[in-house]
Amino acid sequence: MRVVLAGGGTAGHIEPALALADALRRHDPNTGIVCLGTERGLETRLVPQRGYELALIPPVPLPRTLTPQLLSVPGRLRGAINAAAGVLDQMQADVLVGFGGYVATPGYLAARKRKVPIIVHEANPKPGLANKLGARFTDHVAVSHHDSPLPNARFVGIPLRRDIANLDRMAMGDKARSYFGLLPELPTLLIFGGSQGARSLNRNAVAAAPAFRAAGIQVLHIVGPKNTEVPDPAPAGGPQYVTIPYCDRMDLAYAAADMAMCRAGAMTCAELSAVALPAVYVPLPIGNGEQRLNAEPIVQNGGGLLVDDAELSPEWIAGHLIPILRDPARVANMSEAAGRMGRRDADVALARMVYDVVRAAHQQGQGR
Template sequence: MRIAVSGGGTGGHIYPALALIREIKKDNENVEFLYIGTEKGLESTLVPRENIPFQSIHITGFKRKLSFDNIKTVVRFIKGVWDSKRILKKFNPDVVIGTGGYVCGPVVYAAAKLGIPTVIHEQNSVPGLTNKFLSRYVDRIAVCFEEAKAYFPQEKVFFTGNPRASEVIGQDGIAGRLSAGLNLSKPAVLIFGGSRGAKPINEAVLKKLGEIGQKPYQILYITGDAHYDEVQKEVDLIGNPENVIIKPFVHNMPEVLAGIDLTVARAGATTLAELTSLGIPSILIPSPYVTDNHQEKNARALSEHGAAELLLEKDLTGSKLIEHIDGILMNENRLNEMKKAAKDLGIPDAAERLYRLMRELVK
């Protein structure tokens, strides 16, 4: 079986694709993959690192406002479709899957026009422009939130969950704690704002760093590479409490997450898939700067089921953050209720569900 995969722009589109590929390889080593992305996107670095064949096309996203750049984008899209058809004809895949990002537009559209079975995977509760466009042409649409179904043709939609959820199952939480320098005997909180970090979250933590030092729990605080030096300068002035470990980035996040009791994070779809799969309660601070405010809608899908507490960025202060952490971590009943609620929302077999959907199209 040959599978062409496309997804790019952000880790939220790329990591589910890589997780799916890894899970399929566990099941069947004979499956051949080709990943089609952009030359300058994050995928051009992450995919070859996994020893997955990679080819690129040149494409840019549409501006939501009227812009001359959109005319250029249309021209690039047409050329991208032509280039994608050439690549796909040579690779001859049995099925093509797009996991999001504007690069999927020409790739999946080209596949549909060539008569190749096609699937798109929507990670968020509110679809992006590319998947809304592609939904008219593809054979199947896989979603991770029930709320997303309303945006697509109902006869094509299937609930699969996010393949990243399958990847975190079975991780060694003790090893994860030790790798991060965390104590095995104290409750642990992970605070992070995505791969690049989030300045408002960093500011809230820094303002209460001294008070956090008096708490009976420990914190693993991931600043993001872009903010680490600035944060460290502040910490040098304030002092670094013994129960706070500060890092710019963590490369083994699934393993670390398995050893965490509570997480403070943005509400990206991949993060939420990991948290629910592991049954980790969370305090979600959705980014207000994303398309259609989809992170807040993602977060509400968890908070309304008791798996998370929602803290909007406009309401975020150091005091509010500690109040939320204490209210969960220092109330055993509340903590356990949230763990169960999060676990109930998890889809640990998401990768298998998605692979099954793809196989059914090939028969």
């Protein structure tokens, strides 16, 4: 089987695509896989890092409003479609699976042009423009929210890396805390804001460092590579406030923690619920509000708290978050609630959809 994956730009598009690629290769190591991408996206680093072939096509950002840029789109889009069609031809692709983002639009249009079956995966509650387009070309639409507005939507969840999906936090806890220089017995909060950090989370969390220490709570804070917020050193032997610029072992970061404080991107919500880690979700205050929609089902089920970015403060942390961390029974209940919302096998479910679509297309071709 030969599969082209279109999901470049952000980690939210790329990681589910790579998790699907891993699931397909586990089932059949001979599966041919090529990822479409552009030279601007994170895929230039993430895709080769995971051992997959990357085919670059011209980037065609679609303006959301009427601007002079719109006039240049048709010509640029045509070039990107032709480049994507060339990849499909070279691969003799059996299927294209799109995850949204800049590369998905030319991918969908090229697949339609070449009569290659299309599968759309939408991670967000509000579909992007690319996936709205792709969903018009196929009956095979996988979604991560039960009430998705896309036609023919089938709930699958978000494919996750196996090191996350298979994580046993309880079994790995002591090892993970030792890895980060944390004590094994203290309540532990993990703070992170994505690969670049989050300025307001960093500022308010660091300001709350004395309150964390006074409450006997240790912190693992992934601050981002450009962050300048660092708390004063903690006294030896007491609760530590460990800051690191970046973490390439998020499985261990999750295992070290009793609770998290973070943004509410689709991948973040999917990973935390899959590993049953409750969280304080602080949705990004810009965009179309989808981060709040990502976190709301988890919070409504009891697996976390939701606070607006403008409301987050050291006082809010002291009054709302610290009392929870000092109550092990409540943390355990929230962990169970978060876990009920998680799905660990979305990669397998989406891979099964790929096989079903390809099989049906081959049978239809043989029947002609």
